[in-house]
Amino acid sequence: MSQPFSQRLRQLYRLTPPLARSVASENLKRLTWLALIGVPFGLLHILAFSLNLQGTRAEFDGWRHGIIATHAVVALLLACIGLLAWYARRRTEPAPLLYCEALGTGAAGVLLAFGLTITFFDQQVTSSITPFLMGCVAAALILLLRPLAAATLYVGAFVAFELAMELAQPDPQMRLSNQMGGLTICGIGILLSLILWSGNLRNLRQRQHLRRQRKELEEKNRQLEYLAGHDPLTGLFNRRQFDQLVKQELARCDRQPMPVSLLMIDLDHFKFINDRYGHPLGDEVIRHTANLLRKHTRSTDSVARLGGEEFLLLLPDSAVPQAMAIAEKLRKLLEETPLPMKDGLLYLTASFGIATLESGVSGTYERLYATADQALYRAKASGRNRVEVMDAAPCGTLE
Known part of the structure; x- marks a missing residue:
């Protein structure tokens, strides 16, 4: 017309x-x-x-x-x-x-x-x-x-x-x-x-x-690229992008030997929080934890949300002592930083599992991930709100 x-x-x-x-x-x-x-x-x-x-x-x-x-x-x-x-x-x-x-x-x-x-x-x-x-x-x-x-x-x-x-x-x-x-x-x-x-x-x-x-x-392409590599709830790396970062870091460690640690975090009693307070507050807990991890890690570290209440941290150039120190700092920070609610404060704790490859020791991401998961399971079984570490040096194959 x-x-x-x-x-x-x-x-x-x-x-x-x-x-x-x-x-x-x-x-x-x-x-x-x-x-x-x-x-x-x-x-x-x-x-x-x-x-x-x-x-x-x-x-x-x-x-x-x-x-x-x-x-x-x-x-x-x-x-x-x-x-x-x-x-x-x-x-x-x-x-x-x-x-x-x-x-x-x-x-x-x-x-x-x-x-x-x-x-x-x-x-x-x-x-x-x-x-x-x-x-x-x-x-x-x-x-x-x-x-x-x-x-x-x-x-x-x-x-x-x-x-x-x-x-x-x-x-x-x-x-x-x-x-x-x-x-x-x-x-x-x-x-x-x-x-x-x-x-x-x-x-x-x-x-x-x-x-x-x-x-x-x-702009839409940038948003799609961002969403393809980030978790929409927290803005942290998602599992897909994090896997690529870890593999790149392991390849770099093969060329330039240095230690690397993988830190797995699981919020304690998260199902209870969801059941009692509802999923909207559960999302707030996830965002609260993600913000603490993002703000209080090094610029060289990579933080990702694995899914649900689980998070992953990649710690380049970090042997067992450094990884333990970082994990303990984050554990205390989460414990001492409650989430404000309408009816008061919600105190949170988390369990930490660390897998470390020492300098010059080769290993696969699958092995590193499985070892961190084992360490996290040990922290859960030992009473939660604690840090456990395991050596990820290959003694067999998990692939």
Whole structure:
């Protein structure tokens, strides 16, 4: 279903800040190229008319000098506009929108004035108004002008053109023909500017839409990558990601011998907590424990949620004494940091099982995991809220 005309008209005038910034950026780029092409073009004309290669008669010297002066002034103005546009593009902070729009409108005015002035001087040797046509078309093609600004410029150019013809064209018939031609040219300029503004605006909106979609897709991909490797309840590594980290660490230990320990943690009496207080509080207990483990472990350690109330810690470059010290610190921290509830405080404890591979001793992740599980079982069987350690050096195979 097509949009109402009034809505389409509002879209031509109303620009969102990002869209206005895109229009300004596009105009600055076009102004830079306009200066790079227009200035040499003007200098070539100045050179050609200065050398007087066609040997024009002396009575046409006023026409020739007028053309040279016009090209010189326009080349200078385009050079200044191009430098200002180039500077605005190189700024670390975006140039003000009003500044960018003023540059674009000023450049369009220069092109219109250029075509008008050349046509004014050309009336001394010809009745052609082609330069005015070229200036009007160039302003519409090169620059993105707001419809109101374009209409104002072209109406002003038409009024100036009518006055110029009154002064420069003595023949009444030719003057009337040129004036009607000027009216047609300005009408074409407004229409062409409006069509190109609308088309470019539509393209810029589509680009913005595509950029937004691409950013949303990238964000969703990042979220999916995060979810693929993290536990959604706690934000800790999940079992899949943790397994990869352990295998990488064991491979590194094979290349550069150093001890490594795996710490398995199981909250005591967690089923009782769920049964008595409900699963929402059970989730709070899991998050509370995860936050303590995350905040009070080393930056080189990796923490994961194994599932339910069980957690895993990978402790690189940690032999038995270091692993025992870390586990005991975490055990006391959990015991001494109760979880606030509506009816008071909930005190928690956990059992810890440690499996260690000493420096230079090779072992598999499966063996390390099974040994930590055995140590945890021993801690549970020995009364809970304690730390047990076992050597994971292979004495057989568990794979």
